[in-house]
Amino acid sequence: MLDLVGRSCLITGGSKGIGLAIATRFAQAGAVCTLVARDEQPLRNAVSNLAKCEHQNHRFLVGDVGDRELWERAVKLNPGIDILVNSAGQSQSSLLLRTPVEEIDNLVRVNLLGTIYGTRFYFKEMARLRKGCIINISSILASTGGGGSSVYAASKSGLHGFVKSMAKEASRFNVRINNILPGYIETNMTAAVHSSAKAEALMQTPLGRFGTAAEVADAAYYLATSDFVTGTDLIIDGGYASR
Numbered sequence: 001m002l003d004l005v006g007r008s009c010l011i012t013g014g015s016k017g018i019g020l021a022i023a024t025r026f027a028q029a030g031a032v033c034t035l036v037a038r039d040e041q042p043l044r045n046a047v048s049n050l051a052k053c054e055h056q057n058h059r060f061l062v063g064d065v066g067d068r069e070l071w072e073r074a075v076k077l078n079p080g081i082d083i084l085v086n087s088a089g090q091s092q093s094s095l096l097l098r099t100p101v102e103e104i105d106n107l108v109r110v111n112l113l114g115t116i117y118g119t120r121f122y123f124k125e126m127a128r129l130r131k132g133c134i135i136n137i138s139s140i141l142a143s144t145g146g147g148g149s150s151v152y153a154a155s156k157s158g159l160h161g162f163v164k165s166m167a168k169e170a171s172r173f174n175v176r177i178n179n180i181l182p183g184y185i186e187t188n189m190t191a192a193v194h195s196s197a198k199a200e201a202l203m204q205t206p207l208g209r210f211g212t213a214a215e216v217a218d219a220a221y222y223l224a225t226s227d228f229v230t231g232t233d234l235i236i237d238g239g240y241a242s243r
């Protein structure tokens with residue numbers, strides 16, 4: 001179904017993993033996509049592989065979401081977008097006492113501030129146009145916590161209060177904002193996880209398997225096309241948080 005024809009979206013982390021799966025799903029539904037990440041070549045590859053109908057001129061933008069200057073450039077290049085997806089993120093696998101303070105700063109800067117900056121810069125135009133949808137990729141660890149992921153979980157938990165608050169501020173402008181909380185999803189991010197940690201995560205997932213990026217993209221598509229849903233945390237975790 002081409003439900004997103006005529007809509008433009010900007011997807012951070014769109015060169016790989018969950019962000020790329022969302023871009024693929026949205027482009028198939030007719031949206032024009034701008035993908036954002038730090039490395040140019042994967043962005044080029046991603047854009048060239050997206051479905052293209054007439055008027056679908058997908059683009060990319062190189063930059064770091066934790067850097068306000070990127071968002072200034074993004075808004076200049078692409079002032080009015082219909083859907084913002086904040087998927088760029090970085091993980092942690094170290095106990096707090098073994099995590100360098102620079103890494104702590106970076107996790108909060110990218111995962112939390114990056115999403116807040118993106119929303120701050122694009123909400124203004126969405127509010128003016130009285131339409132818009134913002135989707136943040138949080139994590140189930142925001143709800144359950146996880147040893148070795150304290151700063152990551154804190155940065156993602158911050159999105160819970162942010163979305164609850166912004167839903168109140170944005171609804172009167174017909175702008176919706178939601179989080180997706182994925183459980184363990186097979187991407188580059190999880191490829192590096194130690195096999196014993198993977199086995200434990202699998203045991204704790206009642207459906208007995210890890211999720212796919214395409215399954216998270218289905219959830220993003222649902223949020224993009226569901227006009228009565230705002231301020232929510234949508235869990236896609238194979239039951240991980242229910243145990």
Ligand SMILES: NC(=O)c1ccc[n+]([C@@H]2O[C@H](COP(=O)([O-])OP(=O)(O)OC[C@H]3O[C@@H](n4cnc5c(N)ncnc54)[C@H](OP(=O)(O)O)[C@@H]3O)[C@@H](O)[C@H]2O)c1
Pocket residue numbers: 012013014015016017018019036037038039040042063064065066086087088089090091110137138139140181182183184185186187188189190
């Ligand atoms: N995979 C999981 O199991 C899982 C579970 C829960 C939540 N999540 C969340 O889902 C999101 C996507 O994760 P993923 O698994 O798809 O990871 P991934 O495969 O490692 O992809 C991460 C993407 O984000 C980009 N990125 C990273 N840091 C960036 C920065 N500072 N500025 C701009 N772009 C940046 C990467 O490109 P460059 O490196 O080129 O910048 C890449 O496109 C993250 O927010 C993650 O926390 C993932």
